Amino acid sequence: xxxxxxxxxxGGSAGxxxxxxxxxxxxxxxxxxxxxVVFHRKSSEDTTLIELLSHxxxxxxxxxxxxxxxxxxxxxxxxADYHVLIEKDHTLSLDVSEKVNFCRPSIDVTFESxxxxxxxxxxxxxxxxxxxDGVQGLKAARDKGGFVVVQDPASxxxxxxxxxxxxxxxxxxxxxxxxxxxxxxxxRLPKR
Amino acid sequence: MSxxxxxxxxxxxxxxxxxxxxxxxxxxxxxVLHDLVEVHGYDFVNYSRASLKRRINRLVANDKFLSFAEFxxxxxxxxxxxxxxxxxxxxxxxxxxxxxxxxxxxxxxILPVLxxxxxxxxxxxxxxxxxxxxxxxxxxxxxxxxxxxxxxATDINPAVLEKVRAGVFPMNQMKQYSExxxxxGGKNDFSSYYTAQYNAAKFDEQLGKKIxxxxxxxVSDSSFNEFQLILCRNVMIYFDxxxxxxxxxxxxxxxxxxxxxxxGSKETLKxxxxxHKYRQVANKEKIWRKIR
Numbered sequence: 001x002x003x004x005x006x007x008x009x010x011g012g013s014a015g016x017x018x019x020x021x022x023x024x025x026x027x028x029x030x031x032x033x034x035x036x037v038v039f040h041r042k043s044s045e046d047t048t049l050i051e052l053l054s055h056x057x058x059x060x061x062x063x064x065x066x067x068x069x070x071x072x073x074x075x076x077x078x079x080a081d082y083h084v085l086i087e088k089d090h091t092l093s094l095d096v097s098e099k100v101n102f103c104r105p106s107i108d109v110t111f112e113s114x115x116x117x118x119x120x121x122x123x124x125x126x127x128x129x130x131x132x133d134g135v136q137g138l139k140a141a142r143d144k145g146g147f148v149v150v151q152d153p154a155s156x157x158x159x160x161x162x163x164x165x166x167x168x169x170x171x172x173x174x175x176x177x178x179x180x181x182x183x184x185x186x187x188r189l190p191k192r
Numbered sequence: 193m194s195x196x197x198x199x200x201x202x203x204x205x206x207x208x209x210x211x212x213x214x215x216x217x218x219x220x221x222x223x224v225l226h227d228l229v230e231v232h233g234y235d236f237v238n239y240s241r242a243s244l245k246r247r248i249n250r251l252v253a254n255d256k257f258l259s260f261a262e263f264x265x266x267x268x269x270x271x272x273x274x275x276x277x278x279x280x281x282x283x284x285x286x287x288x289x290x291x292x293x294x295x296x297x298x299x300x301x302i303l304p305v306l307x308x309x310x311x312x313x314x315x316x317x318x319x320x321x322x323x324x325x326x327x328x329x330x331x332x333x334x335x336x337x338x339x340x341x342x343x344x345a346t347d348i349n350p351a352v353l354e355k356v357r358a359g360v361f362p363m364n365q366m367k368q369y370s371e372x373x374x375x376x377g378g379k380n381d382f383s384s385y386y387t388a389q390y391n392a393a394k395f396d397e398q399l400g401k402k403i404x405x406x407x408x409x410x411v412s413d414s415s416f417n418e419f420q421l422i423l424c425r426n427v428m429i430y431f432d433x434x435x436x437x438x439x440x441x442x443x444x445x446x447x448x449x450x451x452x453x454x455x456g457s458k459e460t461l462k463x464x465x466x467x468h469k470y471r472q473v474a475n476k477e478k479i480w481r482k483i484r
Contacts, residue, residue, distance in 0.1 A: 066429045066458050079458060082429075085242035088218075093240040094429045094458050097247070097283040113242045 002147035002172065004189035005033055006121040007070065009114045011107030011137070013040040013129025015157025020127070022177065024056035024075070026184045032072040033187055035059065036092075038110045040103050040131065041080050050077060066094045078105040085113040101133035111137020115144040122146035123186065125175065129161030139169050149183060152176040213253040220260050221245050224267065231268050234278065234348075235411045238435035247281040254280075275351070282349045283430065286320040288327045288361070289372035290425075291457050295327065296377045297477045302452055303335045306420050312341040313419045315446065317410060317439075318427030319345035322356030322403075323369075328423070329399040330385060334378070338402055344417065346408035353405045359395040361386075366393050410439045415446040422447055425478075426456035440464045447482050454479045 012020060020037060027035065041049065047063075053075060054061040061075040062068075068076065070090045078084040083095040083105050100106035111124050111134060124141045126134040128151055138148050148171050153159035155176040165171065175183060216224070221244070228234045236244060257263040266273050289295050306312050312332070316325045325345045332338040345356050361369075370382040386393040408416070410427070422443050428436045443453055444466045453461070453470065455478040461467045470480040 064458075065460070067433065082458060083243075085240070085246065087240060087242050093242055095240075095243045095246075095283065096285055096426045096429070096456075097243070098285055109246070113246065116242070116245075 002120050002123070002145055003186060004121065004191050005123050005147070005187055006072075007034045007036065007114060007118050008123045008125060008187065009036045009038065009110055010125045010127065011038045011111065011134045012127035013103075013107075013131050013133065013158070013161055016127035016129060016151075018157070019151060019175070019177075020053070021056055023125075023180055023183070024053060024059075026180060027057045027059045027073075027075070029058050029073055031184070031187050032191070034070045034072050035075040036064075036070075036078070036084065036086075036110060036114070037075060038078040038084060038105050038107045040105070040107075040129070040133070053077065064092050064094065066092070068092045078110065080105075083109040085109060086117045088117055090117070101131055103131065103133050107134035108137040112140040115141040115146055118144075118146065120145035123149060125149040125151075125183075126162055126165050127151045127175075128156035128158045130158045131161055132164050134161060135164045135168055138165055142169060147172050147186065149173045149175050214249075214257055214260065214263075216245070216249055216252060216260060216263075218245070220264075221248060224248065224264065227264065227268050228274075232271075232274055233412075234409075236281075238411065238432045240430050240432055243283075243430055244281065247283075251277065251280045278349055279351045282347075283426075284320045284349065284352055286323045286426075287365070287372070288323045288369040289376045289378075290324070291477075292372050292375035293475075294376075294454070294457070294477050294479075295331065295372075296375075297473065297475060297479060298328075298454070299331050299335070299377050301473060301475075302421065302479065303331060303337060305452075307335065307337055309420055310340065312337060312421075313417060314341065314343050315417070315419045315422045316343065316345045317408070317422060317424040317443070319347050319352070319356060320349075321352045321361075322359070323361060324423065324425065325356060325403055326359060326361075326395055326399055327373075329402065330373075330378075332402075333399065334380065338399070341402050343403045344406065344419070345403055346406045348407070348409045348411075350407050353407065356403065356405055357400070359397070359400045360389075360392045361395070363388060363391045363393050410442065411435060415442055417446065418448050419446055419451060420448055421452045421454065423454040425454060426459070428459055429456065437464060440466050444469065444482070449482060449484075451482050452479055453482070 059073050059075045063079050064076045085093045150165045150171045151162045152174045153163040156162050225237050332341050373382045386395045469484050471483050473479045
């Protein structure tokens, strides 16, 4: 039984930005959760992504610095070329080890380590993409009791990545453009 | 699912393919780390646990251990396997001229300061397979400083030091490194620095002549010289705060007054006890100068 939630980890590749931009405005300060976004992106030198996301939400948006303490109402964005992991003391750590699924940051790496720390209070969202990254991570999240959300492949710009997920594991919520409010209702579950 | 808003929540009829590979628990990881100290004298206790756990579990899966007991026994009793363990769980991913702006800053702002010194001593702490050391050697050569420089390259993992000595890197990386080199302000033909041999690029021996290799562990070893520049990039991200603090003190003890300390693009001195003795160089790069 998943929830209530402390953290949402969003993984996205090609075509996923628009869905993130749609979700962000729903994040209001009365929702006490932290968000970690792992995008497959090319360069950290472009700070425009952080700016772009900041304009869409009341939450603070920042690129992950190593040892950042995870706080509610903050969106942490994985830096290009680093894996992001979560420690038991709820800090974020960075790792430049081998690419996973040809990616660094890899969505699997963050999903798996978040599952290990947060268990039932983790929600993972896998969005559009052309890569198989994220599916193993969703399985790990599910095994630890986390809540699994996948963008509806039919409505994703690039269906391959969410399609892999829906084919390989049960999904708790299939996300499309007009049920984001359902997702947010889940996040508003009262803390025990 | 009593308190979830269940409408619109859907399930697919997919198989739950259970992973059968062995997954060590936190407690088992603790036991392994304790064994490493006790049996082999290697202390990974203060490494960032999430990354370490991931790498150990990956090793256990790759090497197809069926039980924790079997893995533990092998690691305790087999020195060859222990060497393999160290090689696999330390991160040895590195690049030439990674973070091109950083190298541009070294070239344009730091080397001209070092140039005034009669002998330039540089320490690459956690040098891995040496791509950064060779990048530095190229910068020094182009600034005509290599002859009066010594590059100390150290790592916890003895296996990588052999690779530094050889100065041979995969040929398929050279296109990327060449682009990095140009973006960092390099003016020469990058391919003039190496000879292609099938899949390998063998770097000019002149570049390797000033490199001094040593096995050094930032966890347990002490300062061994004084330097004008220490580079330790993307090494401390694997340490917890306590161990980071130890490493930074070690660097502070090993830096001459007005020396430079260079860290990885996501690392900082800011919250450490030595921060008041350092000033970050003017641009955004992660280079600090020891001012007191």
